[in-house]
Amino acid sequence: MTLAGPPIRLGTRRSALAMTQSGHVARALEEVSGRPVELVQIVSEGDTNRGSLSQLGGTGVFATRLREALRAGECDLLVHSLKDLPTAPAPGLVIAATPARADARDVVLTRDGTPLERLRPGALIGTGSPRRIAQALRANPDLAVHDLRGNVDSRMQRVIDGELDAIVLAAAGLDRLDTRTPLRLEPRALDEWPTAAGQGALAVETREDAETELRDAIRRLDDARTRIAVTVERSVLSGIEAGCHAPVGVHAHYEGDRLHIRAAVYGAEGERLVEDGAVLLPEQGYIRDGGSGNGADAAGGADQIDRARDIGSGIAHRLLERGAADLVSRELPS
Structure with a gap:
């Protein structure tokens, strides 16, 4: 395919994962737009500050600088890991597409494949996520937790070298x-170990005043079922006013025409659990047929997204009634 027209500038963090994710979106956008897409590397605070994510403020630590660059015209769109985005709308910006989601599960990596529940007392597990800490300690209270940052390769190497027993x-x-990797992988089932809201999904963000041609091209990357599912998840997180690094797991997915939702809020060491869930049918306001390229417009319009938000808010309300507010640090308005 011959690409014509001015290049579209896609802003991305410089990490290997961010560049890979952005590269996938860039190629898809070139296909639907017929224009070349170039990656613009942007350094965020989360990339330069090696402190714990929870201590850095968690929500938006990777997104703030990228969004500043987008508003300033340094790039035309951004690709985020959706789980890292605050749930509040960003003034002047819009998430124009959520491409089809990848595997949303967490994976425990060890040298010998010992299941998490059977790791020896005092075994050192590395993670910087309060949710993962709580879930790991709930599965095996005898573990010791090590706060962990760094790229995927450096984290895995610490297990290979014996500094950590698991990550x-x-x-x-x-x-x-x-x-x-030579490490052994243990995927954790989502019904027992729900992950972060939006995990496995990408968000393609642009300016509200972006040219119509660009907005239309980005919209063609949208996957209807992914957008509905992550809207439910993020509405749960928003409803309990918890940040994206709070000890909250929530996952929504389709099985046939049924939308399954599971949400859990944990005590800091997994000692408490407040949970809720639902199984919803299409006639309750959800799409019957998925598909890519047209997002919620082809799935019944914005009313489907509104319905997804309502369901997520309802689950959040029930979680709060059952004591979830005691387990999370509520987000303060910015």
Whole structure:
């Protein structure tokens, strides 16, 4: 295919995973737009500050600088890991597409394949996520937790070298990087170990005043079922006013025409659990047929997204009634 017209500038973090994710979107956007797409590397605070994510403020630590660059015209669109985005709308910006989701599960990596529940007392597990810490300790209270930052390769190397006994990573990141490792992988089932809202999904963000041709091209990358599912998940997180690094797991997915939702809020060490869930049928306001390229417009319009938000808010309300507010640090308005 011959590409014509001015290049579209796609802003991305410079990490290997971010560049890989953005590269996938760039190629898809070239296909639907007929224009070349170039990657513009942008350094965020989360890339330069090596402190714990929870101490850095969690929500938006990777997104703030990228969004500043987009508003300033340094690029035309951004690709984010959706789980890292705050749930509040960003003034002047819009998530124009959520492409089809990858594997949303977490994976525990060990040297010998010992299941998480059977790791020895005092075994050192590395993760910087309060949710993953709580889930790991709930599965095996005798573990010791080590706060962990760094890229995928450096994290895995610490297990290979024996510094850590296990780490927890997102399956989607391993898949997108096509990771090869001698470590043994234990995927955690989503019904028992729901992951971060939006995990495995990407968000393609642009300015509200972006040219119509660009908005239309980006919209063709949207996957209707992914958008509905992640809207439910993020509405749960928003409804309990918890940030994206709070000890909250929530996952929504389709099985046939049924939308299954599971949400859980954990105590810091997994000692408490508040949970809720639902199984919804298409006649309750959800799409019968998925598909890519037209997003919610082809799935019945914005009313489907509104319905998804309502369902997520309802689950959040029930979680709060059952005591979830005692387990999370509520987000303060910015």
